[in-house]
Structure formats: structure tokens, C-alpha cells
Amino acid sequence: MNFDLRMDGKVAIVTGGAMGLGKGVAKGFASLGADVVIADINEKAGRETADAIAKEGGKASFYSLDVTDSGQFEQMVKDTTGKLKRIDVLVNNAGIATKADCIDMKVEDYRRIIDINLTGVWIGGRAVAPVMIEQKYGKIINMCSLFGFVALAGLSAYASSKGGVSQLTKTLALELVDHNINVNAVAPAYIETEMTNNARTDKARFEDILRRTPKNRLGTIEEVVGPVVFLASELSSFMVGETMLVDGGWTAW
């Protein structure tokens, strides 16, 4: 068993790597020696993150990508293998969240959430799989959510997308297991990122979150990066189609 978490010589793509959890994962991977491609729709923030990593001595570049566009995703995979020769890890992290009751939500807003959070993950796995099959090695890590397991009023689109990510993770894992490719997912509860700004500033909502979380606080970005690094390493080589909850105990009671 290789207990080394170092990622020297590994190439990793992180979608939605410009900000929040993706940025944390990109920084974490780079600090372990990986060559990281930050693939994000937000060009300004994405370039800033790549530059900040490079300033600290890490290897990182930015690629402008909308994960809902399969042509763009396939082109990124082609350009990355052209430049960096391989793709060892793909973290399908890009995602959005909107809170509104089903009857108040516009159909186009529902579709946008499913398109980015679920279809984008499907597109990503499909785009990178041929390269990983060819090299007989790969780790695909999908960003699910606590709300892939439990529900909360107002999250019909988001929870549906994340429930789908968990099932997609299992299915793709079975399709790729014979090629030495591990597909797994991480399912965080509320973490301190821009995405949870509204939940944190709404006093009643924030108190409800704390009441449901035995840890009595939100998680930090680093507390999600750890499980992602684990899934990108050989320590998780027997894990296939798993979605790991990182929820401060929310689902333990």
C-alpha cells in the first residue's frame, strides 16, 4: 500500500476551481506537487487563483470552461493532454445553488441547476474517461452534497441534482472500474464559502443549521479538501462509487 499523499507528476483538473471549495482543492493539490488546471466560467477569479498558486511555487494554469458545454469540455481535455500529456484526476466541483420553493421557482432556474450540477458532472466524466482508459489510471471525484442524502424545503432543484450526482457516481464507477479508474464523491454539509453567504446571514436559518449539526458550526474549506485528497490518493484504491459525507454529524442522528 502506498501511503504517500504526494501528487508529484500528477495532472489534476478542478472544475469550479476559481473560488470556494474548488479553489481550496486546487491549492491543496498544488501544495502536494500536482500540476493543476483550474477550469472555471469565471475567468478573472480563475486566473487570480492560478496566479496565486504559481506565486507560492505551485503548478497551476487556468482554462475558461462552462461545464454544461460538452464541446468545450472535450476541447479542454484535448488541450490538457496535448500540453501536460496525461490527466490523473478530475474533480467535478463546479456547482450553483438557489433556494426557492418548487412552486416559486422558474423552470429555467431549475434547468440551470440540473444542467450545471448534474449534467456538467456527466459531461466531465464522459470527456475525461477515454484519456484515463488509455492510460489505465484515473481518479474522478464528484462534488455531491449532504442534500444528495437528505432534503430541506426550498432545495428541490439542488437536492435533486445532488441525489443524481450520487447515483451517477455509482454508475460511472461501475463502467470504469475495469480500467483502474476510481469514481467517488464527497458530500459536504454547509461549508464557509460564498455559496453559503445567504444561509449564514439569515439568523433563523443559521440557527437551524447549527441545531442540526452536532459539531455546532459550519465546516471549513480545508475540512473538505482532506477527503478529496484522500480520494485522489492510493489510500482509497478499494473505494468504488462511494459518496463520502462530510457533514459535522448532520446525518448521524
Ligand SMILES: NC(=O)c1ccc[n+]([C@@H]2O[C@H](COP(=O)([O-])OP(=O)(O)OC[C@H]3O[C@@H](n4cnc5c(N)ncnc54)[C@H](O)[C@@H]3O)[C@@H](O)[C@H]2O)c1
Ligand atoms: N459550500 C457549501 O456549503 C457546499 C456544500 C455541499 C456541496 N457544495 C458543492 O461544492 C461545489 C462548490 O461549491 P462552493 O461552495 O465552492 O461554491 P462557490 O460558489 O464558492 O464556487 C463555485 C465555483 O463554480 C464555478 N462555476 C459555476 N458555474 C460554472 C459553470 N457552468 N462552469 C464552470 N464553472 C462554474 C464558479 O465560477 C465558482 O468558481 C458545488 O458543486 C456545491 O454544490 C458546496
